[in-house]
Amino acid sequence: MSALKISWQAALALVFCVIAAFTLPLAGAEGSNPFSLGTTFTIFALVGLAALISAMRVTDALAAVILFVGAHGAAWLLLAGIAGNEGAARAPFFLLIAAAWLLAWRCVTVLSALRPKDRAVSTFLRLLIPTVFGAWILILWEAITRGAGIPFVLLPPPSSIGVRLVNSVPVLWADVNQTIFHSVIVGYIIGCGAGFATAILADRVPFLRRGLLPIGNMVSALPIIGVAPILVMWFGFDWHSKAAVVVIMTFFPMLVNTVAGLAASGHMERDLMRTYASGYWTTLLKLRLPAAAPFIFNALKINSTLALIGAIVAEFFGTPVVGMGFRISTEVGRMNIDMVWAEIAVAALAGSVFYGAIALVERAVTFWHPSVRGG
Amino acid sequence: MDRFRDKIIPVTTLLAGLVVLWYVFAVIMNAPVQRDMDRRAGEDPRFSEFIGKTLAQAKPTLPAPHQVATNFFENTFTRKITSNRSLVYHAWVTLSSTLLGFAFGTVLGILIAVGIVHFIALDRSLMPWIIASQTIPILAIAPMVVVVFAAIGVTGLLPKALISTYLSFFPVAVGMVKGLRSPEILYLDLMHTYNASASQTFWKLRVPASVPYLFASMKVAVAASLVGAIVAELPTGAVAGIGAKLLAGAYYSQTIDIWSALVAGSVVAVLLVTLVGVAGRIVERSMGGRPA
Structure with a gap:
């Protein structure tokens, strides 16, 4: 066995490096700030050395670190160097970005194959791998939009979206306050509460349950979002109409899931409760609701996304001059695409935080469930 | 009985x-x-008399069921289907982008699922993002996609279909990953003892095992796809489609029109979900599955 065991990603990265070396310079003459010789050399050295060293007989952990440093160092230098050269990047620039990306891919592959014994390290890896993936989406996006000079109105680079985000915090905060803290939260609480109460009622009255379940299942396939214009007419332009849309959208998932969850406790356990002579409400509180908790939390999670969508889309039908949906639709009209992306980033963040908060509560409440225990 | x-x-x-x-x-x-x-x-x-009048207004706050039914019937069956007042025409416009997006989304979802099942690096780097993206209000980008595509001269079916694709590939990808992983160790070991190659295991064990999961998630995906197509018709002041009909109704306070457009959308949704369900049952039966 030879000393080298080169992966196809590293080999391809080296090939790209060689082609790039013959087609220099990195950026065309029309750019105002060409890459210096030193920078170019450093980029080549980072990519080439990382590819070569990772192919030698080093431990996997060391290879991963070297690949990580090489790929991201090269990417950083390339992106930093593109300033002033927007739209002037030539083939070697993209070849080197591709080479760095291949190295990062190799790095992730090596990391995925690691089986660390330490719990903390394994958690760290579980977070690091998707982070690298996400970072590379941003790097490639930045490199392509700025390197190829894609018009700003089509797709702004992530860096300028970030700048826009930081510069318009007050506006974004006002939108979040209107959409999240009024429409979404109020609608979510009322909708989920009503769905839950109806589910308990349906549980007491079997006739109601048999009638409601098929209807609830069918409604979940319908484009409920279409009621938004009607509710905007009824409740006016302010957040009340958006909250009403959210109530309708969150009601049925909660109803269907809770009814399913209340049927989840086993016969044995229910019989046990009967031998304890416990009544309907005691059984409900001590046995059936805890058993239904995973289903209820599932509905809460589904609803967290639905609520955001409902509130934002309802704002397309008319709002006061504030709100995330309003901002998106007007800024699109004014071709301020970076502001739209900033708003989307905020919406994504808000959605993830909302979901994450519910998931945390779920872990605390259903600590006994196999999916949480990990058993 | x-x-x-x-x-x-x-x-x-x-x-x-x-x-x-x-x-x-x-x-x-x-x-x-x-x-x-x-x-x-x-x-x-x-x-x-007063009650009768409240149920027969031209622009009621809440139209009575029979008003909606009459409007729906008139606009569906009595108009020529090429006329832009016909609900069949609008439903067809929405349906075509729904179906195109649904087809793209299903294929994309299956491809991603196959990749995730076979490459551990893809599983560990992509899967968290797929799950995280479920928490993001994706529909919010619908107007931007439509407007940006219009700016580069692409209008009509494609931008709407892209939004439907985006909405429908998540359920399919997640469902298919589950389905392709559903064969138990016992069966995988059996394939191993047969000396089956990876592709044989895939085609003869994993794919058949994933079919029920595929159709279950396709039902969710087709409903999401329809919602995507309808919302995509809202922003551009689109000329045709159920979403455009909703928006026009909202502008001119034609409440009865809004309601009958909603009914049309619901009919399309029920038809699509039923079709997918029936297709699933036929496929399962032809593969030798017995109704449980």
């Missing part, structure tokens, strides 16, 4: 109750406007 007693009677009773409730609310919600109109016209109708 168990099915009759357990399902049909409760559902019909409940639906009938809903219709009655709808009429009551229609009278209550339309009454203030009607009283105002009568006062201006100097009329003082009897109670029964």
Whole structure:
């Protein structure tokens, strides 16, 4: 066995490096700030050395670190160097970005194959791998939009979206306050509460349950979002109409899931409760609701996304001059695409935080469930 | 007759109750406007006349069920289907982008699932993002996609279909990953003892095992796809489609039109989900599955 065991990603990265070396310079003459010789050399050295060293007989952990440093160092230098050269990047620039990306891919592959014994390290890896993936989406996006000079109105680079985000915090905060803290939260609480109460009622009255379940299942396939214009007419332009849309959208998932969850406790356990002579409400509180908790939390999670969508889309039908949906639709009209992306980033963040908060509560409440225990 | 007693009677009773409730609310919600109109016209109708009038307004706050039904029937069956007042025409516009997006989304979802099942690096780097993206209000980008594509000269079907694709590939990808992983160790070991190659294991064990999961997630995906197509029609002031019909109704306060567009959308949704369900049952039966 030879000393080298080169992966196809590293080999391809080296090939790209060689082609790039013959087609220099990195950026065309029309750019105002060409890459210096030193920078170019450093980029080549980072990519080439990382590819070569990772192919030698080093431990996997060391290879991963070297690949990580090489790929991201090269990417950083390339992106930093593109300033002033927007739209002037030539083939070697993209070849080197591709080479760095291949190295990062190799790095992730090596990391995925690691089986660390330490719990903390394994958690760290579980977070690091998707982070690298996400970072590379941003790097490639930045490199392509700025390197190829894609018009700003089509797709702004992530860096300028970030700048826009930081510069318009007050506006974004006002939108979040209107959409999240009024429409979404109020609608979510009322909708989920009503769905839950109806589910308990349906549980007491079997006739109601048999009638409601098929209807609830069918409604979940319908484009409920279409009621938004009607509710905007009824409740006016302010957040009340958006909250009403959210109530309708969150009601049925909660109803269907809770009814399913209340049927989840086993016969044995229910019989046990009967031998304890416990009544309907005691059984409900001590046995059936805890058993239904995973289903209820599932509905809460589904609803967290639905609520955001409902509130934002309802704002397309008319709002006061504030709100995330309003901002998106007007800024699109004014071709301020970076502001739209900033708003989307905020919406994504808000959605993830909302979901994450519910998931945390779920872990605390259903600590006994196999999916949480990990058993 | 168990099915009759357990399902049909409760559902019909409940639906009938809903219709009655709808009429009551229609009278209550339309009454203030009607009283105002009568006062201006100097009329003082009897109670029964008044009720009749509240249920026959041209632009009611809440149209009565029979008004919606009449409007829906007129616009569906009595108009030429090429006329832009025909609901069939609008439903067809929405349906075509829904189906295109749904087809793209399903193929994309299956491809991603196959990749995730076979490459551990893809599983560990992509899967968290797929799950995280479920928490993001994706529909919010719909107007931007449509407008940006219009800016580079791509209009019509494609941008709408892209949004449908985006909405429908998540359920399929997640469902297919689950489905392709559903064969138990026992079966995988059996394939191993047969000396089956990776592709044989894939085609003869994993794919058949994933079919029920595929159709279950396709039902979710087709509904999401329709919602995507409808929302994509909202921002551009689109000329045709159920979403455009909703928006036009909202602008001109044509409440009856909005409601009948909603009914049309619901009919399309139910048809699509039923079709996918039937297709799933046929495929399962032809593969030798027995109804459980």
